[in-house]
Amino acid sequence: MNSQLKPVFTNQKAFIPFVTANDPNFDTTVQNIVALAEGGADIVELGVPFSDPVADGPVIQAADLRALKDDPDLPMDRVFDMVVEARKQTAVPIAFLTYVNIVFQYGYDAFCQRCAELDIRGLVIPDLPFEERDELAPIAERYNVDIIPLITPTSGDRIAKIAGAATGFIYVVSSLGVTGERSQFNNDLTGLIAQIRAVTDVPAAIGFGIHTPEQAAEMANIADGAIVGSACVNIVAEYGTQAPAKLRDYTRQMKAAVSGVAKNPAV
Amino acid sequence: MTELNLALNPNTTGRYGEYGGQYIPETLMNELDNMAKAYEHFKNDPTFKTELHDLLVDYANRPSLLYYAKRMTEDLGGAQIYLKREDLNHTGAHKINNVIGQALLAKHMGKTRLIAETGAGQHGVATATIAAYFGMECEVFMGKEDTDRQKLNVYRMELLGAKVHPVTSGSMVLKDAINAALQDWTTRVDDTFYLMGSATGPHPYPLMVRDFQSIISQESKAQLQDQTGQLPDMVVACVGGGSNAIGSFANYIDDPSVQLVGAEAAGKGVDTNLTAATVERGSDGIFHGMKSMFLQNETGQINPVYSISAGLDYPGVGPEHAHLAATGRAQYVGVTDDEAVAAFEYIAKTEGIVAAIESCHAVAYVQKIAPTMRKDQIIVCTLSGRGDKDVASIAKYKGVAIDE
Ligand SMILES: Cc1ncc(COP(=O)(O)O)c(C=O)c1O
Numbered sequence: 011m012n013s014q015l016k017p018v019f020t021n022q023k024a025f026i027p028f029v030t031a032n033d034p035n036f037d038t039t040v041q042n043i044v045a046l047a048e049g050g051a052d053i054v055e056l057g058v059p060f061s062d063p064v065a066d067g068p069v070i071q072a073a074d075l076r077a078l079k080d081d082p083d084l085p086m087d088r089v090f091d092m093v094v095e096a097r098k099q100t101a102v103p104i105a106f107l108t109y110v111n112i113v114f115q116y117g118y119d120a121f122c123q124r125c126a127e128l129d130i131r132g133l134v135i136p137d138l139p140f141e142e143r144d145e146l147a148p149i150a151e152r153y154n155v156d157i158i159p160l161i162t163p164t165s166g167d168r169i170a171k172i173a174g175a176a177t178g179f180i181y182v183v184s185s186l187g188v189t190g191e192r193s194q195f196n197n198d199l200t201g202l203i204a205q206i207r208a209v210t211d212v213p214a215a216i217g218f219g220i221h222t223p224e225q226a227a228e229m230a231n232i233a234d235g236a237i238v239g240s241a242c243v244n245i246v247a248e249y250g251t252q253a254p255a256k257l258r259d260y261t262r263q264m265k266a267a268v269s270g271v272a273k274n275p276a277v
Numbered sequence: 278m279t280e281l282n283l284a285l286n287p288n289t290t291g292r293y294g295e296y297g298g299q300y301i302p303e304t305l306m307n308e309l310d311n312m313a314k315a316y317e318h319f320k321n322d323p324t325f326k327t328e329l330h331d332l333l334v335d336y337a338n339r340p341s342l343l344y345y346a347k348r349m350t351e352d353l354g355g356a357q358i359y360l361k362r363e364d365l366n367h368t369g370a371h372k373i374n375n376v377i378g379q380a381l382l383a384k385h386m387g388k389t390r391l392i393a394e395t396g397a398g399q400h401g402v403a404t405a406t407i408a409a410y411f412g413m414e415c416e417v418f419m420g421k422e423d424t425d426r427q428k429l430n431v432y433r434m435e436l437l438g439a440k441v442h443p444v445t446s447g448s449m450v451l452k453d454a455i456n457a458a459l460q461d462w463t464t465r466v467d468d469t470f471y472l473m474g475s476a477t478g479p480h481p482y483p484l485m486v487r488d489f490q491s492i493i494s495q496e497s498k499a500q501l502q503d504q505t506g507q508l509p510d511m512v513v514a515c516v517g518g519g520s521n522a523i524g525s526f527a528n529y530i531d532d533p534s535v536q537l538v539g540a541e542a543a544g545k546g547v548d549t550n551l552t553a554a555t556v557e558r559g560s561d562g563i564f565h566g567m568k569s570m571f572l573q574n575e576t577g578q579i580n581p582v583y584s585i586s587a588g589l590d591y592p593g594v595g596p597e598h599a600h601l602a603a604t605g606r607a608q609y610v611g612v613t614d615d616e617a618v619a620a621f622e623y624i625a626k627t628e629g630i631v632a633a634i635e636s637c638h639a640v641a642y643v644q645k646i647a648p649t650m651r652k653d654q655i656i657v658c659t660l661s662g663r664g665d666k667d668v669a670s671i672a673k674y675k676g677v678a679i680d681e
Contacts (some may be wrong), residue, residue, distance in 0.1 A: 023666040061578040062564065064446060064456045065463075071446060083574050110300055111563045115577035139561070160303040164466060170308060183304065211368045 011151050014131040015053060015158075018103055019213035024052035024179075024235030025226065025265040026215055027242045027257070028107065030070065031056050032077035033088045038251045040095040045254035047102035049261025055237065057088050058065035058108035065109075065136035069240040072247065086116050105132030105158060110146075118149045124274075128151035131177075132178045134158045140172050151177075151194045161206060161214075163198070173209040180206060180214040182233060200203065203233050223267035230268035240265060278340050280330045282495060282602045283320040283488045287529055289313075293600035301566040303340060304463040312470075313481040315386050320488070329381055333492065336410065337366050337373045338555040341493075342373060343500035343657070348570055348627045349643075356510065356650035358643060361375060361497045361659045363521065370662030371463040371635055372403035378489030383470035388468045390414040394458040396451035396517065397588035397635065398430025399662055400474030405439035415439040418457040420450040423587050430666060448581045451591050454563055456553040475518025476595035479566030481594050484524075490524025497657050498528045507655060511536040511646070514659040515638040516556075516609065517588050519595035521661040524606060536608070538646075540638040542584030543611030551583040555594040556609035564592075569599040585614040585674065588635040588662075616641040617675025618674055622665060633662035634671065 018024055029042045029051075039056075046054045057157060059077035063070060078084060095103060100156060106125070113121045113135065125133070138146065140159065147157050156178025161169055182202060199216065205212050216229040216236025226236040244260065245260060246253040291313075299309060319325040333339040340561040348376045352359045376393075383391060392415070395401030401417040408415030424431050424443045431441050447453035455478075462471045475666045476486040483581040494512070501509060503654050503665035514522035514530055516539035530537040545551040547558055555570050562571040564579055572592040584590040601607035612620075615635055620641035625631050632640060636659070643658045652654070664671075672679050 016537075018506050060301075061455055062452060064459050064565075065304075067460075068446075075447075078578065082578065084576060084578075086576050109577075111573070111577040111579075112570075113571070114561075115575065116565050137566070139299060139301060139303050139306050141299055141306070162302075162304045164304050164307050166307055168303075 011177050012154050013156050013178045014154060015103055015105065015156050015256040016213060016270060017054050019179065019234045022052070023230040023268040024215060025050065025261065025268045026053045026055055026235055026237040027051050027264070028055040028057060028237065028239035029242055029246055029257070029262055030059055030073040030077050030199060032059055032081060032084055033246055034250050035072045036078055036088065036092060038253060039092045042246065043096040043102070043104070043212050044099045044239065045258040046261050047100040048266035050259040051102060051261050052235065053105055053264045055101045055105050055107050055239070056093070058086070058106055058112050059084065060109040060112060063109065069243050086112060090124055090128060091128060092248065097128060101129070103132045105134060106130055107134040110135050111136045113146065114241055118146050122150045122153040122155050125155050130155070132156040132158045134160070134181055136160060140168065161202065169205045170209050173206045173212065176210060176212045178212065178236070180212055180238065182206070182216045184216050184218045184229070200232050222262050226264050227267040227270065236264070236268050241259055278334055280326055281333065281492050283326070285488065286530065289317065291484065291565055291599045293375060294603060296568050296596035296599040297480055297483060298568050299566060300563050300568065300631055301479045302463060305466065308466040309479055309481070311545050316481050316485055318383060319382055319385055325381065325385060329378060331382065333374065334376045337377060339366070339492065340496045340500070341365050341630065343497050343504065345504070346628055349624070351461040352627055353647040355646060355647040356654040356656045357652070358647055359501060359509070359655065360655055363493060363638070364630070364660045365522065366665035367487050368403050368406050369388070369522065369665070370399045370403065370633065371493060372400045372474065373406070373450060373476070374492050374524065375486050375489045376400070376403040376407045376571065379470070379472045379485065380413070381401055383472065384411055387469065388470040389467060391472050392416050392458050392461055392467070392469055393472045393474060394418045394454035395474060396454070396591065397586070397666065398423065398427040398434070399588060401439070401441070402430055402437070404472050405434040405437035408439060409437045416442060416461070418442050418444050418454040418461065420440045420454045421445045422449040423451065423454070424588060426587050426670065427666065452565070452579065475520040476591060476597060477518040477565060477567060481613045483567065483597055487523045487597060488522050488525055489660050491527035493521065493524040493659060494528035496525060497525070501655070501657060505655065508532055508535055509657040510534070510650070511538060511540045511656045512655040513540060513639045513656060515540045515589060515635050515641055515661060516594060516598065517591050517635065519598045520591070521659055523595060523597055525659040526601070530606065537601065537606065539607055539609040540612045540642045541609050542586055542589035543613045543636055544583040544585070546613055547611040552590065552611070553582040553584040553590045554599065554611040555592065557611050567596045567597040570594050570602070585617065586638065588632045588633070589638065611642045618671060621667070621671055622642060630660065631664040631668065632660045633664045634667040636661045651673070
């Protein structure tokens with residue numbers, strides 16, 4: 011498979027911010043994607059809102075609720091259209107975070123085809139574990155769309171098979187539980203990454219709970235990149251339609267931190 | 278009473294046709310795998326089986342009666358009606374069969390904390406009960422709407438030593454309680470066992486719950502044989518997630534002459550949006566760990582559902598039911614609020630039984646179908662629970678003011 015995401019990690023640490031589509035509306039989402047790209051995001055992770063985001067914490071759950079509040083029947087094609095608009099201004103690699111039912115309802119083949127057309131190169135699907143990925147993975151592979159697997163501190167002896175089958179990059183969950191800001195990470199992340207590296211050269215990015223530049227730098231030091239969800243979503247929650255400029259600034263800071271060139275290393 | 282046969286239609290793959298599976302976050306996969314392996318081991322373990330048997334008999338008050346409903350039969354003038362009286366179990370519903378099995382498994386797995394979701398509160402009460410019995414910590418997640426509708430059950434759980442968390446996310450009902458329980462579990466897999474209340478969710482839950490609830494049909498089959506020497510022509514049970522129904526069906530699935538009917542909650546009507554009739558109105562999807570049938574919109578968002586019965590307003594159904602529906606082995610029929618309330622009053626007046634509003638969905642279908650059947654035919658209808666919990670809300674529905 012010809013992964014479009016793996017090369018993103020070549021010779022650099024990646025910063026991967028996340029926002030939820032349609033939070034708070036169509037136009038802001040388009041501008042958010044563009045702003046994240048301008049700020050230096052290496053991959054933009056775009057969340058497809060779902061009514062019941064079981065793997066997400068209160069912050070992202072609230073974003074999903076906001077996104078669907080006035081638009082409970084938001085069609086998937088509207089979300090694709092946000093990417094169509096963003097693509098007029100940026101070529102930044104995009105990955106979707108979506109629950110499997112959304113993909114299933116659209117049709118696996120049609121969904122992957124549309125992703126490929128819009129240069130959406132990865133799918134993070136928290137409720138599609140290794141054991142179930144075969145119903146989607148071969149189709150996604152035909153379209154060169156990576157299924158990004160998650161590896162968690164509880165993965166244990168599953169790591170070899172998950173990492174062994176991974177393409178694109180691996181999403182390493184920093185701590186137990188759901189997404190959200192944290193001050194403590196599972197203390198053996200280094201060991202977790204080592205286990206992954208023993209199996210594959212597919213890059214590993216750490217996510218779940220990262221919010222400060224210091225944390226991002228620490229994670230980028232251990233792994234190949236840092237994924238930041240709730241912190242970005244909080245910015246959208248606070249600034250609404252004014253979020254794009256804030257997200258751009260935040261991304262600059264975070265990208266600098268993961269690249270090891272933070273202007274203000276801990277004083 | 279003979280020991281429960283846990284090896285009926287064994288299924289280690291977790292698939293029922295195309296339905297079932299394990300669509301669950303990675304954080305929980307090892308734990309589910311442990312659970313599936315532990316269950317496969319203990320279901321063949323003589324000590325486990327004896328303990329289970331003793332608990333079902335000595336604690337849950339099994340076997341439950343198979344009661345010939347003479348007055349109902351005469352009044353309806355068709356098929357002979359037998360009621361499988363799960364309402365007479367300890368804690369007043371079929372839920373105890375399942376919690377005894379799962380809690381015993383949890384204990385053998387070395388877990389010390391039980392968590393559960395609950396809709397009507399019945400499963401929460403059953404879980405709190407068995408947690409008290411085993412001296413385990415217990416936390417129950419319950420939608421805020423439901424804690425308001427079922428205050429008495431909330432207090433009952435607290436009385437039994439459980440902590441009840443009102444869930445304020447989403448539409449604040451059963452599905453949101455499941456989301457919250459799953460989320461709690463992801464943060465504490467080490468000491469915690471998630472005790473699922475219905476034959477839903479990822480493998481091995483649909484299998485385990487079916488097996489533990491299959492005591493219903495194992496008994497009813499033997500009891501009916503004793504009383505009439507026959508197989509039933511039809512088995513009817515209400516369907517929320519589908520645990521009492523799959524338990525009522527399990528021992529008859531391989532008897533093609535036995536018609537299996539699940540009564541779903543149609544709420545204000547199958548054709549309205551205020552419904553929970555998953556099989557009739559829903560479509561295939563993937564949610565809460567399983568591929569099954571769900572009430573959802575075109576994008577795949579899970580719809581809010583409605584029923585007068587808190588125990589039936591779940592937007593999905595267990596995967597084995599989806600399979601039984603797809604293959605035509607079982608039929609699923611919608612019963613409205615009005616019909617269920619009428620059945621609640623009917624069975625109280627004709628048989629002197631105050632049955633759960635959930636169960637009355639099955640009774641309402643029996644009222645409809647029995648008169649169309651021959652007098653030598655037999656219906657076994659499961660009364661999944663007793664209706665004390667519903668008396669106040671039925672009075673309210675009827676516009677009767679009661680001073681509590
Ligand atoms: C008395 C009773 N019957 C039926 C149900 C529905 O559950 P299931 O379909 O799993 O049997 C409930 C759920 O709370 C219940 O309390």
